[in-house]
Amino acid sequence: MSAFPVFDPASSLARPITQLTSITFWLGLGVFLLVAGLLSWFMWRYRHRGAGGEPAQIFGNTRDEVGWILGAVALVGVLLFLTVRVAGQSSPDTAGPNPDVYVTAHQWYWAFRTPGGAETAGELHIPAGRRVLLDLTSADVIHDFSVPQLARKIDVIPGQHNRLWIEAAKAGTYAGECNEFCGPQHAWMRFRVIADDAASLAGAGPDSPAPTLVAGSAAAHGAQVFREVQCSACHAVQGQTSDFPHDGAVGPDLTHFASRQLMAGGVLTNTPANVQRWLKHTQQVKPGARMPTLPLSDQEINDLSAYLEALK
Ligand code: CUA
Structure with missing residues (x-):
């Protein structure tokens, strides 16, 4: 970058x-x-040199x-x-074509969804060398979508759908951030745009299979904890939490979480240790985030991180 x-x-x-x-x-x-x-x-040139009286007084020219x-x-x-x-x-004309990706800004993360229903957060995959049309709106307050290397920036406003073309000429990773003050964690409302030569839009496809969890493994227990402590009330994992309908308005979609480079709006790199730190000290890591610090045991935190890191 x-x-x-x-x-x-x-x-x-x-x-x-x-x-x-x-x-x-x-x-x-x-x-x-x-x-x-x-x-x-x-x-x-006209400094006072100690001689003569007052210089000529000139009014206007x-x-x-x-x-x-x-x-x-x-x-x-x-x-x-x-x-x-x-x-x-x-800002080429956006009136004609249908958007390729729907972007929703939240305090404080970015959600990206394709028309096919694939959803991801904090990381947008686009094909290199092609213009991609975004439709942007906000779930709460006014944000601003900015990826300086790829496009102009644009305000993201609740109740309004703005449109923006972005394009990466070459494959690469490009830094994006929120550019409108939107609350205490405004600075940690970052994302990445990853352009590759044959990327599918947004993230993986909508029907890419959810991982099979080995019965009795830490990850399988983590999946159970994920439902029982109601992580799934705010976070969707496609193929795993279909019994908890997700309204898309609370926490980031965690499908394919393990394939993301960053988490929590870019405040942490995505490693098992950081997932555990986040689960244990949410409000210290990102004060004001909508996610509360949950009363989880060390065992539950360990299993939850095993589950999340299995969501490739
Ligand atoms: Cu969102 Cu600043």
């Missing part, structure tokens, strides 16, 4: 924005150097004033023209 994503565009949708940023920066720097240079020059007003208007006009052009290039 890029250290300076804003300056490292990886798509034809993001490149014009980076170019506009550079043009604006260099133009601004030019204006600054001109003004600061002239100011310094005048301060030195029509030629100079018209000059700098027109100059400033011309500069702003050029920037306006470039900005409108870039806005068109980075």
Whole structure:
């Protein structure tokens, strides 16, 4: 992943924005150097040298004033023209086609769902070299979807469906984050976009089989705990929790959880030790998260993490 994503565009949708940023920066720097240079020059050239009385007092100069007003208007006009052009290039028409992925923002994680019903969280898989149309809405407050290398950013608003094209020219992993302050864990509302050469959209397909759990194993016991302590009241695992209808509005879908790189909105890398830490100290790891710290025994935590890490 890029250290300076804003300056490292990886798509034809993001490149014009980076170019506009550079043009604006260099133009601004030019204006600054001109003004600061002239100011310094005048301060030195017309400094008080101890002789003579008060200098000539000048009020206004029509030629100079018209000059700098027109100059400033011309500069702003050029920037306006470039900005409108870039806005068109980075936001192609979204009216026609059906969305490829439905994105729902939650405090504080991102859910991604395909029209076929596959759902995942925190990680969006897209095919490289193809534009993907997103439909974005929020389950609670206003968020903002931003993957600087792949597209413009866009507000994600409850009750409204915004649309956005994203594209990765090459295979790779691209950092995404929420860009609108949305509560105490706003900074931990991150996600990754993973572009591969033959990725299925979002995550795995909707009917990819759920793993078979060996009877009597820690994972099988974990599955039982998952139902009994009602993890499944908030989290769906497709193929495993169909008896607990999931309204998709509470916690992240955990189908194929084990195949994800990060968890809990990017606050932890996905390892068995971190899953256990999360289950044990949820509210310390991510204060304010909707998930309470559950009264689980060490054995239950161990088995739950075995179960979750079996969901490949
Ligand atoms: Cu969601 Cu900030």
